Amino acid sequence: MPSIFETASASSAIPITFVTKASWPAIKEGLSTEARNFAEANVYGAKPGSCLILPAADGRIAQVLFGIEDDDAKHRDLFRPGALPGLLPAGTYRFANAPHDIRLGALAFALGSYRFGRYRKSDSSDVRLVPPDGVDAAELNRLAEAAALARDLVNTPSNDMGPEELEAAAKQVADRFGARCTSIVGDDLLQQNFPLVHAVGRASTRAPRLIELVWGDASHPKVTLVGKGVCFDTGGLDLKPSSSMLLMKKDMGGAANVLALAQMVMDAKLKLHLRVLIPAVENAVAGNAFRPMDVFPSRKGLTVEIGNTDAEGRLVLADALALADEDKPDLLIDMGTLTGAARVALGPDLPPFYTQDEALAADVARCAAAENDPLWRMPLWAPYDSWLDSKVATINNAPSGGFAGSITCALFLQRFVEHAGSWLHLDIFAWTPSSKPGRPEGGECQAARALYKLLSERYG
Template structure:
């Protein structure tokens, strides 16, 4: 159970009453006259995100009022309750009435207590929540734990989160749930036919590796997760400007979210045969770094011309996807912080996803909306596939021109998937640029909650 939840409080929990512009008059009428007068004198407006503590006759907090959007509002922030842990005085609280989505409000309250305190004291708020009846405590706790794992991994700077450290976290997670673990490291990658992973990581003194673990009954449907684990991305010889390099510790956000998703799957004991593949590398600059216009053979066979060394994520994913595809999984999913084009098109909060499976696309969209984990489908637009053509190799990793960068990246990856029954690619950002309710600034768990909900529907 998550540390924020309290099933047996020592003292009575303070009620939190959710109010909207339309419900406030009715709720105000039920308050004791002194409390109603205090709210009026304080100018409480029931504006979304605004809160007010009402005192009792002895000056203690009798209850808390908290504003939400009206139900007919164009936009509801279903994580609005994530503000509460950061503003409420220490104590134990409960929901006195139902917000728009009680389960998501509880989860938001839990996510709002997250703090990254590895390098300086940063204590979590001293608030507790008595969960409402009907809430699956184990479920919301595992989701909150997984989100914290993803955030911690992304927030950790690259000097402490390189390929070896990422592999250690993955191994610890695998051991916790009894999964079999394997890791191919350094020159063994080239020897065992993972040339693109080896190529991207070979310039760093921190050896590249392919993290690989499997869990679950082999008789169950095969679900394989592939996460981009570029632990720092300089851009390689096509060096990024300093402004673009500043948060490149987050370039392993795909791996972080795949591990968060794997945690949820294994902890919930879903009926799947899970495999997790994470190509973990550092894209560094050195005399042996790969160069623009170099050509390398991929694991699958096609030769790849390097149009840009800063398009390295799709290279390492290509070899990992080719390996995953060899097993013909029922569902193959990859997550990666891949393109700035996705951010230009949809911004940091709305990652695009790609699939040719229409049923899967509908499931993803529905789960994303229900879980308040936004995703938006973009097309695998076949006419753009020709933009990947090379005059001297089978494919170019970064076509010139700059148009449709997220789509052409997805089309590049699609060339390495042909046997999986269904494939889902998500181009995540993995970062919250400015704090929002339940989403502090920094590393973020993106897409994992929605995909987990989809997997529960299929395999729960």
């Protein structure tokens, strides 16, 4: 995604004036008579999200009026300016005054410029923005570019984004920043002790694999990112209904978002030793598909009974987390599109996160709020851990009962983390069901910006 930020002089850019219902009378009074008459003829009232393009005497654009919430509104959408790229004609613009948060407003403008154009010509116009004074345009472009990577990967349908293509995407990111990228493919997973990754992916004609990216000075603090890379999920033999399969191209959203976060980290040259692990599989249906009530060993040595083949994401993450944990990283983070229960509890826009580290939890919540990248802490509720008990194995991947599905998934994964300094688990959705300012409908970069801020503060 090319940068939308323009280095041209602000004096030649078209001004965008942010207007609230409270400020509109004074702003209207300051307009020329012709512009005021034009606004009144269009019944402009500064409703949040409303856009009015005021013409100059020569027919060009004199300025743009854009409505945002009043300062005392119950809710202010700090990404409201992200709607502008879809409303404005081609041209270079500038903020004539500040929205509620000028940095987040400029970031939203960049994020709102995204269009997925792999299969048809994008309908976006060439709308550019002169960065507001005091805003680090390079950093905002870093965030927007990484978000576009995550969105592109999630939006690409599974016929063009299988395990091999996801590996190629990881290698492309690695090559750009001089990182090392390797993978363990097919039956080699069994030889190198990743039985759960192999079991989930073995029914597909597209070989499962474990992708690894390593970057940075080995003497720096170790940060490991693990992302669920289920490139399509049929549910396996516990087959999903067709309505639930429609969005399953996004089931590799955890992988897409850890790659986006890794790109941010490497682009900013943070002082950490980065490791990224992506178990990439397709959960398919065939004669050799894994079955309900099968029992498999895991890399950690725990035996796992399969309560449901549609709870496959936690299985592939378990082996990858066990590998990550062996290295005793200072911080271990995993992300995956894991449970419908998280969506029932918190909806599509507010992913839950889990950790036992109180200081880390506070930092994550603060960074999420600061970046308008919302996250909400949920508990690793120990009394529910017994729900994972199995009569024939160490643990069951999907306990019966249907309660607290996101929590029990987190508790399952916690069994595979023992030595990391701190562990953080995020159950993301990676999708925007309907367009919002700065967030076009489709694949979404969730949690990565908040985590980048956290890592920047700790290792910048």
